[in-house]
Amino acid sequence: MDNQRLSKDESMRLIPMDARFDAGVLNSWEHPTTNRFHNYTDKDYPCAAEVESDLLTYQGTLRSGSSSAYHFKVMGAENGTLVAKVHMEQLLSSQPAVWLCVEMMDIAGMREKAGTVIDLALRFAFVDLALHRVCVNIPSFEEMEIALYEEAGFLRETQRRQAVCHEGRFYDDLLYGILRSEWLKLQQEVDE
Numbered sequence: 001m002d003n004q005r006l007s008k009d010e011s012m013r014l015i016p017m018d019a020r021f022d023a024g025v026l027n028s029w030e031h032p033t034t035n036r037f038h039n040y041t042d043k044d045y046p047c048a049a050e051v052e053s054d055l056l057t058y059q060g061t062l063r064s065g066s067s068s069a070y071h072f073k074v075m076g077a078e079n080g081t082l083v084a085k086v087h088m089e090q091l092l093s094s095q096p097a098v099w100l101c102v103e104m105m106d107i108a109g110m111r112e113k114a115g116t117v118i119d120l121a122l123r124f125a126f127v128d129l130a131l132h133r134v135c136v137n138i139p140s141f142e143e144m145e146i147a148l149y150e151e152a153g154f155l156r157e158t159q160r161r162q163a164v165c166h167e168g169r170f171y172d173d174l175l176y177g178i179l180r181s182e183w184l185k186l187q188q189e190v191d192e
Contacts (some may be wrong), residue, residue: 005124007116010077014086014120017071070098070124074117084117088125088134097133098125111144118152126180135177139164146174153186154178 005014068090074083087101102117104110125131136154138145141164150156154176162170 005120005128006077007120009116012083012113012116012120013075013077014072014124015075017073017085022073072121072124074120083113086117086121088121095133096129096131097135098129098131100125100134100136111148114148115151118148122152122178122183126183130180132180133177135175138174138176139166140172140174141166146176149176152178153182155182 006012007014070086070088072086074086075081076083082105084105085103087103088098089101090098100118100121102114102121104114104117106113122134125134135157136149138149140146140159155178156174157177158175160173160175163173164171
């Protein structure tokens with residue numbers, strides 16, 4: 001893979017993060033959580049504090065040694081503004097699949113930009129890595145996030161009942177996934 005990947009409309013770039021140069025990007029989310037578009041506080045999502053310690057372990061390189069995680073920043077192609085952070089982590093070393101986490105920088109602009117960010121991540125996963133499967137976990141109260149992933153071709157596969165506590169209420173945790181063959185078929189339909 002080149003150092004960067006442009007979106008189809010060339011409005012955004014997916015760039016591998018480098019901990020030496022991207023400390024500001026890695027620390028720009030006050031309360032990062034995995035698999036979420038939103039930034040939760042400890043009160044909203046109790047495990048958020050655990051994830052903060054992960055910021056110290058980010059290496060930001062594509063794949064170094066036995067690492068099975070990929071960290072990217074998504075930048076606006078014209079103005080160079082930070083749009084999102086993308087994290088992919090391999091499920092098992094023997095399986096060609098990853099968990100996808102997208103963290104949008106600007107929640108207000110999420111609806112218009114998140115589809116392109118997801119597309120960039122899927123292109124990297126299915127074209128550059130030749131993976132078989134990409135999956136995400138989404139709490140059931142995240143209706144916009146669910147809609148965005150469904151628009152990208154993800155299918156709901158599993159539902160863990162009342163597995164997420166948010167603002168004192170329990171919600172289902174939904175597992176969504178997309179296979180490489182499904183993604184390729186969607187790309188052919190878009191190109192026609």
